[in-house]
Amino acid sequence: MFIGLALLAGVHPALAQPALGIVPTNHQVILFWPITTHGTNGVLQSATNLVLPNWLSATDAFPVNYGPQIAISVTNAASARFFRLSMVPPTADGMAFIPAGAFTMGDTLDGESDAISTNVYVSAFYMDLNPVSLSQWQALYSYATNHGYTIVHTGTDKAANTPVETVEWYDCVKWSNARSQQAGLTPVYYTDAGFTQLFTNGDGGTTVYANWAANGYRLPTEAEWEKAARGGLSGQRFPWGNTISETQANYYGSTNNFAYDLGPDGYNAIGDYPTELAGTSPVGSFVPNGYGLYDMAGNVFEWCWDWYAGPVYPAGSPYLGGTDPRGPVGPLSVRVLRGGNWSDVASLARCACRYVDVPSVAYNYVGFRCVRGL
DSSP states (O other): OEEETTTOTTOOOOTTOSSOEEEEETTEEEEEEEHHHHOSOEEEEEESOSSSOOOEEOTTEEEEOOTTEEEEEEOSOSSOOEEEEEEOOOOOTTEEEEOOEEEEEOOOTTOOSSOOOEEEEEOOEEEESSOOBHHHHHHHHHHHHTTTOOOSOOOBOSSTTSBOBSOOHHHHHHHHHHHHHHTTOOOOEESSTTSOSBOOSOOTTOOOEEOTTOOSOBOOOHHHHHHHHHTTOOSOSSSSOSOBOTTTOOOEEOTTTOTTBOOOSEEOGGGGTTSSSOOOOOTTOSOOOTTSOOOSSSSSEEEEEEEOOOSSOOTTOGGGOEESOOOOOSOOSOEEEESOOTTSOGGGGSTTOOEEEOTTOOOTTEEOOOEEEO
């Protein structure tokens, strides 16, 4: 729902009206909706324009008593602001709700040649607040291997609460299936187009099919990942704005090479934990983005579902626009990685930056996080 406060100053809906509504009162505005129709849990964001909207959480909103309705009051509403209210279905702890909507994917701020800006619509989904941690990986690894899964890499990292690393794409896909089964959900990945043979074994050369209607855990598509990373912002380099420093992400500073890198130079000291070697930082170490997601820039690269293809974009590429693109039909050579990592420079941590690798390789700067459809 979009509400233009400057345009609706004279609207006074009745209390019992069974619809979303708005009531202006001096320098406050009350937004309300019936409990029975729309539920009780919502995400409210605001922006000052709808041309290049920077959707930010409405931190000046608070609940109020408004009869049989769920209601919130927004202060400082004298100037023109637009509000977006997304109702959030309940989910398990540890995931954030990413509302449906269109966003500008890609950018040409720094000469990107394979991420030409386009408009993409993405359906609502849930995403892990953090990259999968070593402790999460290890706990489910035991479950998976005891239930017929063959996962090549056991996963490594320095501490239980740091992102798991050294996991290949196939490992992450099988691990996601095991996570779904453990949670009593329908797994997403199979080795046949009819979705009868669950993907539990196999590596390079295995064709993996995704059942997009399943409610289990899976890797994000490239479009889902970038929409989530931007956190409601538009046209910015990073999840929080246009510059980066070591107080915002775990990456390798190189201030002489990038005017938007505020440094300092070298490895981020936070990666010394708990040893003196450079590396990953504990999950949740930095301020989250507008959707409440941590480490969407730096720390570890994150695997996506999509095969990688640059211009001229083949059918299925998210850079052709459209609704819920899932990448070109493979098999191609490499899968998409996003987000930068602790050992690479700021340019790779930008929201629009695309990185790639062979899905059967694993490195100490690559991890992942899961999503779920509604």
